[in-house]
Structures are given as C-alpha cells and as structure tokens.
Amino acid sequence: MQKLIKLLLLLTCFIGYTQQVRHTETINESWSFYKGSLDNPFDKAAKVSWEKVTIPHSWNTEDILDDKNGYYRGEAWYKKTMTIPQIYENQQVFLLFEAANQVASLFVNGKPVGEDHIGGYTTFARDITSALKEGGNEIVIRVDNSHNDEIVPQSADFSFYGGIYRDVQLIITKPIHFEVANLGANAIFVRTPEVSEASAKITVQSKLVRPKKGTYYTKQSLFTADNKLVKEVKSRTSFQKDAHNSFSIANPNLWSPETPYLYKLVSEIVDKKGNVYDRVENPVGFRWFNFDPKKGFSINGKPTKLIGTCRHQDFLGKANAVSDEIHRNDIKLLKDMGANFLRIAHYPQDPAILEMCDKLGLVATLEIPFVNKAAANEAGKQNTVNMLKEAIRFNYNHPSIVAWNLGNETTMKAPDTFGEDYIKHFVSTHEVLAQTIKEEDKTRYSYSVFFREPAYQDRLGIRVTDLVGYNKYYGWYVEELEDIDKNLRNLVSRSLELDPDKPFILSEYGGGADPRLRSYNPTRFDFSVDYQFLLHKHYMKTILDIPEIVGANVWNYADFQVEHRKDAVPHINSKGLVSAKREKKDVYYLYQALLKNTPFLAISSKSWNKRSGIADAKDATFATQPITIVGNGKDVEVFLNGTSLGKKAFEFSTATFDIPFVKGQNLIEAISEKEGKLLKDVAFVDFNLIPKDLKSNTNKFEEIAINVGSYCYFIESDNMDYLWMPDKAYEKGGFGYIGGDFLKHPSKRRNAIGTDVSVKGTENDPIYQTQRIGIESYRFDVPDGTYELSLLLAELKTNDENIMDIMVNGKTIWSNINLKKAYGNDRGIAKRFLVSSNDNKGIIVDFKAKKGKTRLSGIKLRKVN
Ligand code: GCB
Ligand code: CA
Numbered sequence: 001m002q003k004l005i006k007l008l009l010l011l012t013c014f015i016g017y018t019q020q021v022r023h024t025e026t027i028n029e030s031w032s033f034y035k036g037s038l039d040n041p042f043d044k045a046a047k048v049s050w051e052k053v054t055i056p057h058s059w060n061t062e063d064i065l066d067d068k069n070g071y072y073r074g075e076a077w078y079k080k081t082m083t084i085p086q087i088y089e090n091q092q093v094f095l096l097f098e099a100a101n102q103v104a105s106l107f108v109n110g111k112p113v114g115e116d117h118i119g120g121y122t123t124f125a126r127d128i129t130s131a132l133k134e135g136g137n138e139i140v141i142r143v144d145n146s147h148n149d150e151i152v153p154q155s156a157d158f159s160f161y162g163g164i165y166r167d168v169q170l171i172i173t174k175p176i177h178f179e180v181a182n183l184g185a186n187a188i189f190v191r192t193p194e195v196s197e198a199s200a201k202i203t204v205q206s207k208l209v210r211p212k213k214g215t216y217y218t219k220q221s222l223f224t225a226d227n228k229l230v231k232e233v234k235s236r237t238s239f240q241k242d243a244h245n246s247f248s249i250a251n252p253n254l255w256s257p258e259t260p261y262l263y264k265l266v267s268e269i270v271d272k273k274g275n276v277y278d279r280v281e282n283p284v285g286f287r288w289f290n291f292d293p294k295k296g297f298s299i300n301g302k303p304t305k306l307i308g309t310c311r312h313q314d315f316l317g318k319a320n321a322v323s324d325e326i327h328r329n330d331i332k333l334l335k336d337m338g339a340n341f342l343r344i345a346h347y348p349q350d351p352a353i354l355e356m357c358d359k360l361g362l363v364a365t366l367e368i369p370f371v372n373k374a375a376a377n378e379a380g381k382q383n384t385v386n387m388l389k390e391a392i393r394f395n396y397n398h399p400s401i402v403a404w405n406l407g408n409e410t411t412m413k414a415p416d417t418f419g420e421d422y423i424k425h426f427v428s429t430h431e432v433l434a435q436t437i438k439e440e441d442k443t444r445y446s447y448s449v450f451f452r453e454p455a456y457q458d459r460l461g462i463r464v465t466d467l468v469g470y471n472k473y474y475g476w477y478v479e480e481l482e483d484i485d486k487n488l489r490n491l492v493s494r495s496l497e498l499d500p501d502k503p504f505i506l507s508e509y510g511g512g513a514d515p516r517l518r519s520y521n522p523t524r525f526d527f528s529v530d531y532q533f534l535l536h537k538h539y540m541k542t543i544l545d546i547p548e549i550v551g552a553n554v555w556n557y558a559d560f561q562v563e564h565r566k567d568a569v570p571h572i573n574s575k576g577l578v579s580a581k582r583e584k585k586d587v588y589y590l591y592q593a594l595l596k597n598t599p600f601l602a603i604s605s606k607s608w609n610k611r612s613g614i615a616d617a618k619d620a621t622f623a624t625q626p627i628t629i630v631g632n633g634k635d636v637e638v639f640l641n642g643t644s645l646g647k648k649a650f651e652f653s654t655a656t657f658d659i660p661f662v663k664g665q666n667l668i669e670a671i672s673e674k675e676g677k678l679l680k681d682v683a684f685v686d687f688n689l690i691p692k693d694l695k696s697n698t699n700k701f702e703e704i705a706i707n708v709g710s711y712c713y714f715i716e717s718d719n720m721d722y723l724w725m726p727d728k729a730y731e732k733g734g735f736g737y738i739g740g741d742f743l744k745h746p747s748k749r750r751n752a753i754g755t756d757v758s759v760k761g762t763e764n765d766p767i768y769q770t771q772r773i774g775i776e777s778y779r780f781d782v783p784d785g786t787y788e789l790s791l792l793l794a795e796l797k798t799n800d801e802n803i804m805d806i807m808v809n810g811k812t813i814w815s816n817i818n819l820k821k822a823y824g825n826d827r828g829i830a831k832r833f834l835v836s837s838n839d840n841k842g843i844i845v846d847f848k849a850k851k852g853k854t855r856l857s858g859i860k861l862r863k864v865n
Pocket of ligand 1: 157158303408409471508555572575731
C-alpha cells in the first residue's frame with residue numbers, strides 16, 4: 001500500500017512536470033573537450049585526445065595561479081552526442097548557453113547553427129531544430145578566448161577565463177511558443193508602471209512564435225508568494241506582433257530589501273478551448289524607487305542607504321566555472337552581512353545571482369564589461385551595444401535591479417593617449433550606450449562608473465548617465481587613512497558641482513588583506529587583515545554620515561584571481577571581505593555589526609587563533625595584546641580563561657580590550673545583550689610566549705621566527721600555522737636588528753614597505769617582500785647552547801650588484817653572497833646553519849657588504865641543545 005501511494009505521488013509529480021509545457025533540462029554532463037585548434041573537428045577518425053569534462057568548465061583553472069606569465073587564450077572545442085527526447089510532435093529544440101567566454105560557434109551534426117556568439121558574459125540561445133536528425137546528434141561548440149580588438153573587455157583587473165563556464169540548457173517547446181532564440185533569450189517583459197500602497201498596475205509584453213492562422217491568446221496569471229491566484233487576464237494575439245496584457249491589483253505586498261515579497265507571474269499561450277501551448281514563469285516585485293542627489297535612495301517612499309559590495313564570478317582554483325550553489329551562497333553571505341546593495345561587476349553574471357537578489361532583497365546594479373578602454377573600431381562599438389541589449393533583455397524582469405551600468409573606469413587607459421579618432425569613437429560609444437539603456441528600459445536608471453576626477457570625465461563629455469559612480473581608493477593606492485573623510489567629502493562636492501542632479505554612488509572602495517598577515521601597527525599597503533579593518537571603519541564613518549553618498553559598494557565581496565596581480569598573495573586581488581574560498585576576514589564581522597538589524601556580536605579576529613608575543617616584563621607569565629569585539633549591543637563584557645576583564649561600551653560598533661595572554665591555550669569569551677537577547681562569542685587562542693629576557697629561567701627560550709623588515713605577523717597557513725613575529729630594533733637582553741632601513745615600496749606610497757614582486761620558489765611572498773636593507777647585525781641575547789639559525793634572503797628587482805658576507809659571533813658562515821648572480825632576481829632563498837653561543841655572548845649575526853648593500857628578509861633561531 002505504502003508503495004502504491006508513493007507511486008501515485010510520483011505519477012502526479014510527473015504529470016505536474018509535463019504540464020509545465022516547456023521542457024528544460026541541463027546538459028552539463030559528459031562533454032568531450034580539446035584545448036587547441038582542430039583542422040577537422042567533425043572527423044571521428046582524426047587522432048585527437050579528447051578529455052571528458054563537466055560544465056561549468058574553464059580551461060584556465062590552473063594557469064592563472066602558476067608561476068608562468070600569461071594564461072591560455074585561444075581556441076578550444078567541446079562536443080557531445082545526444083539523443084533529443086521526444087516530447088511533442090513537431091517540437092522545437094533550442095540550446096541555451098548561460099555564458100561561454102568569449103566567442104562561441106555552434107555546430108550540430110557538422111553544420112553551423114546561427115551566428116557566432118560574441119561576448120563572454122551574456123546568455124544566448126540557438127534554435128537547432130532544423131539541424132537535428134533521428135537518433136544521436138553531435139553537438140560541437142568552438143569557444144575562443146583570444147584577445148580580440150572588437151570585443152570588450154580589452155583590458156581589466158581580472159582574468160578572461162575561457163570556457164563554457166555556466167550551465168547549458170536544452171529547451172523543447174511546441175511549435176507555438178514564447179520566443180527562445182531572440183537577442184537576450186527572454187520573451188516576456190514585465191513592467192510595473194504604477195505602484196502605490198493602494199494599488200499596482202502591471203503590464204506584460206510577450207514575444208510569440210505562432211502560425212499565421214488560428215486564434216491564440218496570451219494568458220497572464222499572477223500568484224501570491226504562497227501560490228494563491230490574484231488575477232488572471234487574457235488577450236488575443238496576432239501574428240508577428242508582440243502581445244500586450246495589463247491589469248491592476250489592489251493593496252499589493254511591496255518588494256523591498258527588508259520585505260522582498262515576490263509574486264509569481266505565469267505567462268501562457270492558450271487557444272479558445274483552453275489548451276496550453278507554452279508556459280513561462282517570472283518573478284514580480286512591486287516597488288517604486290527614486291535616487292535623489294541630496295536625499296539619497298528611497299524605495300516605496302522609504303529613505304534607504306544602499307550599502308553592499310561588488311562581486312566577481314570567481315572562486316579559488318575554479319576560475320569562473322562556479323556552481324550555482326556557490327553563487328547562491330555568496331548572496332546569502334552578503335545578506336547575512338546586513339548588505340542591501342550589490343554591484344554585479346564587471347559583467348552580467350549567473351542567473352542564480354539575480355534570482356537570489358530578488359528573493360533575499362538586495363538592490364542591484366548590473367553592467368557590461370566595457371572596462372578600462374573601448375574596443376576602438378565600429379565592430380567593437382556594435383558588439384558592446386549588443387552586449388548591453390542582451391544583458392538588459394535577459395535580466396529585465398528582476399525587481400532587484402535599479403540601474404544599468406554602461407561601463408567601469410572607461411578612462412583608465414587615458415583617451416588622450418590614443419588620439420583624436422579614438423576620443424571621438426570613445427565619446428560616441430558612451431553616448432550610444434546611455435541612449436540604448438533608455439531605449440531598452442524606461443523603468444530604470446542609467447549609470448556609469450569612473451575613477452578619474454569628475455572634471456576629467458566632464459571635459460570629455462561622458463558623464464551622460466542618470467547616476468555616476470566613483471571608484472576611490474583613498475587610504476590604499478592614494479592618500480592616507482586620516483584623510484579619507486576629507487577626500488570623500490571633497491570628491492562628492494566636486495561631482496555635484498558639475499551636475500547637481502546626478503546622484504553619486506561610491507561604486508568601489510577597499511584595500512587588500514592577506515589572511516596570513518596580522519598587525520597591531522597596521523600601515524597603508526601592508527596587506528594585513530587589521531589595516532583592512534581600520535580602512536573600512538574609516539570609510540563607513542563617512543559613508544553613513546554623508547547623505548549625498550546615496551550608495552556604496554565595497555571592492556570586493558571576495559578575493560579573486562588575477563593573472564597579473566603581484567600583491568602579498570600572487571595572482572590574487574585580496575580586497576575581499578571574504579577569501580577566495582569564502583573564509584570570513586575580520587572586516588566582514590565589522591559590517592555585520594554596523595549593518596545588521598538583528599542582535600549581533602563577534603570577536604572579529606577569532607580566526608587568528610595562533611598568536612605570539614613578548615612577555616610584558618622580565619619574568620612575566622603573560623603578554624598583553626589588544627583584541628577587538630564588534631557588535632550592535634550597548635556594551636560587552638570580556639572574560640579570559642573564566643576571569644572577567646570588565647565591560648566596555650561599543651563605539652561605532654567596536655570595543656577593544658587588552659588581553660594578558662598566557663602561554664598555551666587562552667579562552668576568550670565575549671558577552672553582550674541586545675533587545676533582550678543574550679549574545680556570546682568565543683575564541684580559542686594558542687599563544688606562544690616569548691621571554692622578554694631571552695635568558696629567563698621562568699620562560700625558557702625555545703624558538704623564534706621574525707618577519708624581518710615588517711610590522712606584521714605572518715602565519716604560514718599551509719605549514720601548520722607556523723608563526724613569524726614582526727621585526728623590532730634590538731634591546732639588551734632580547735633580540736632585534738641593528739642598522740639599516742625598511743625596504744620602501746617601489747611606488748611612492750608614503751610609509752608603504754615591501755615590494756610588489758612575485759617571489760619565486762616560495763608561497764610565503766610577504767616574508768621575502770619585506771626586508772631590511774643595509775642591515776648591520778641581528779642579535780639574540782640567548783643562553784649558551786647550540787642553535788639552528790635560518791636565514792631568508794631575496795634580491796628583488798635590483799639593478800645594482802650586491803655582495804655580502806654573513807658572520808655569526810665573529811666567524812664567517814656564508815661568504816661572497818651574490819643572490820642575483822647565484823639564484824637570479826626575485827627568488828626566495830632559505831638556508832639553515834648550526835651555530836652556538838658560548839661565554840654568554842648570545843648569537844650575533846653580522847652582515848658585511850662587499851659591494852652594494854646588505855639585506856635580510858627573515859630570520860629564525862631555534863634552540864637545539
Ligand atoms: C578598480 C577596478 C577593479 C580593480 C580594483 C583594484 O578600480 O574597477 O576592477 O580590481 O580597482 O583592486 O585595484
Ligand atoms: Ca620579511
């Protein structure tokens with residue numbers, strides 16, 4: 001009996017399924033793939049070593065992260081043989097590619113189908129019906145991500161991964177259906193021209209494929225979120241004309257970030273008898289919104305500061321071949337951060353993203369990859385316009401979208417340097433794109449994002465959209481932390497002076513943070529998690545305080561891979577609030593504390609669970625270090641190993657406590673309260689206490705590793721969290737450097753140390769990137785005994801010849817070191833020596849330059865006997 005019921009249930013499910021009329025399924029599985037060009041791709045006898053892959057797939061998952069320059073940009077082939085399910089008589093069969101980067105050519109049974117699709121980020125569909133035969137059909141797709149002068153992006157701070165990296169769908173319809181293979185692959189356009197609390201009007205435009213003869217109707221049915229029919233309308237269709245339906249409802253549930261209420265619109269093609277020929281569903285969110293340059297954004301009449309992030313479609317080791325689960329999880333994490341705003345940068349992304357924005361209530365802007373410069377020819381312009389049309393049409397029905405952005409930092413490659421013709425082309429490209437937005441969609445704002453001075457864009461005449469966005473890295477690439485407030489205020493005024501009616505969005509801001517770098521003295525460009533925290537705190541103070549910043553997007557939601565980046569983590573842009581594997585950095589918790597409207601508390605640095613420090617005094621059994629708690633309660637109490645360290649009030653959602661860490665395990669508990677809810681967070685910190693007096697008998701010296709030339713701790717995450725301490729000047733009884741200076745960052749960034757060189761032979765770039773140049777000695781006043789001394793050296797991008805000798809306690813241990821000659825530039829070298837201290841002298845390492853300058857990147861001393 002049980003079994004029968006199950007079977008019946010299954011059957012009803014099946015009937016329900018087939019009644020959807022339109023059949024869709026993914027065909028991601030089991031493709032044969034070949035990277036390279038093929039003379040005869042359809043020749044089954046040809047000796048080609050095809051590899052089996054699953055879509056989403058990219059051929060650049062590894063070569064972005066390796067040490068070699070560049071990544072494969074060229075041609076590749078995908079093929080599979082499949083039987084098309086027979087669902088209807090005379091059925092129409094389509095393939096829909098959510099994206100393929102960047103030129104895709106489709107062949108079915110050896111014949112080309114449709115034109116090549118140009119552009120790596122927009123969805124397209126092709127009607128393959130006429131190319132099909134009985135039995136097995138061979139589907140072949142050539143995808144090419146070579147540089148192409150006619151396709152944007154021409155240049156950008158991200159990698160142009162090749163592949164069919166989003167789902168491929170097979171769609172089967174009856175001969176009468178809503179268009180599939182049109183520009184942008186969407187046939188239903190839902191508009192809500194009038195919305196108030198009392199009523200809402202909805203209009204639906206449908207593109208149909210139908211025969212000349214016969215009477216057909218489009219039927220539109222609106223359902224509530226719990227699937228109750230609200231209204232149903234029907235209108236007769238005519239051949240070759242779009243169908244239009246419109247109706248109103250009373251007392252609509254409104255869509256907003258706080259209450260993202262979604263109705264469902266079911267669009268059907270029916271005949272007189274009520275037979276259904278096709279059926280498509282779309283979300284409907286009733287909302288009205290407005291951007292005001294002075295008062296900011298409002299939705300349904302409610303002023304709403306837009307705060308959120310930008311996002312790339314990238315995940316560590318997967319390039320852009322990212323699953324729907326990862327996409328959806330990202331939007332959940334953003335929502336849980338308290339964000340209400342997403343800049344989908346720098347190109348349209350997976351459909352899962354906007355589905356989640358609609359469902360969770362994130363206001364979104366969407367853009368095309370017109371980045372850094374224009375494709376400087378007529379075809380390039382046409383392709384860019386086409387991409388914009390595809391992007392708008394495909395994503396039209398998402399209530400979360402409020403603006404279409406035509407490009408990002410389009411003046412990055414200064415137009416002046418390319419001559420008059422380019423400038424003309426460039427300016428007219430902006431104009432036609434802005435105009436296209438208005439033609440395609442009158443219900444949203446047009447938007448463009450710049451980074452240069454407002455006056456610069458004004459002079460060129462490209463501030464032609466309703467909204468302007470500015471990407472500003474004050475406190476990172478330019479200017480100091482303390483001046484962020486002043487600089488932002490001035491920037492906003494300069495923009496509003498030029499165009500008082502153009503609302504201003506801070507479309508990017510941020511700074512890099514390598515989760516392995518930590519500091520109690522964070523400085524600009526040190527890539528510590530702690531500087532990133534400070535930077536965002538400064539920004540948020542100002543952003544929340546200036547109503548004229550109508551919205552702000554952190555750059556970036558997550559770290560992402562960029563082939564040419566040479567920061568602390570090579571090939572990674574580390575400005576994410578979470579890592580490229582989605583591990584939360586401290587600053588993510590700060591945003592939660594500032595933005596969430598539900599009770600929240602966190603020990604923001606809890607992931608830094610392996611720490612070390614020098615004991616407070618000669619025989620002290622603890623070292624005091626600060627820890628920051630973030631929360632939205634009034635105050636917070638902190639306990640260390642069960643003992644209260646007192647209560648502190650939150651200021652701007654943060655409170656800092658001095659923690660006397662003891663050697664070994666430390667349990668930190670933070671307790672707060674909000675709206676009657678008890679909040680608690682804990683951190684377990686394993687602490688390595690370094691004696692202040694290295695000869696101390698209370699705390700015996702064992703081992704120390706120092707990140708020479710840096711204020712930062714470095715945690716070797718892939719080496720059991722081995723801990724490197726910040727550098728310091730020598731003090732009697734302890735350790736430290738004598739002489740020399742920090743290696744200045746090659747850019748003129750004030751205070752910035754280290755280099756932007758990717759170091760070979762190591763994963764620990766930050767240790768080698770920071771150095772002490774001209775160092776005379778490194779001293780450790782350790783007790784007598786035998787020690788293992790490790791020296792870490794690298795010569796980075798130097799032109800001069802540098803030769804040095806290294807002595808320990810007067811005896812030469814390594815002479816005539818010419819790093820560049822022996823190992824080449826930019827290679828990290830580590831060597832260990834057995835040395836000993838006698839007569840209470842400790843270990844004194846001397847560096848003597850024979851030519852040029854001495855240098856040291858890291859030093860480690862471990863007691864052996
Ligand atoms: C920008 C760009 C973005 C970069 C970012 C950065 O202004 O729009 O694509 O990744 O700066 O990190 O430098
Ligand atoms: Ca170093």
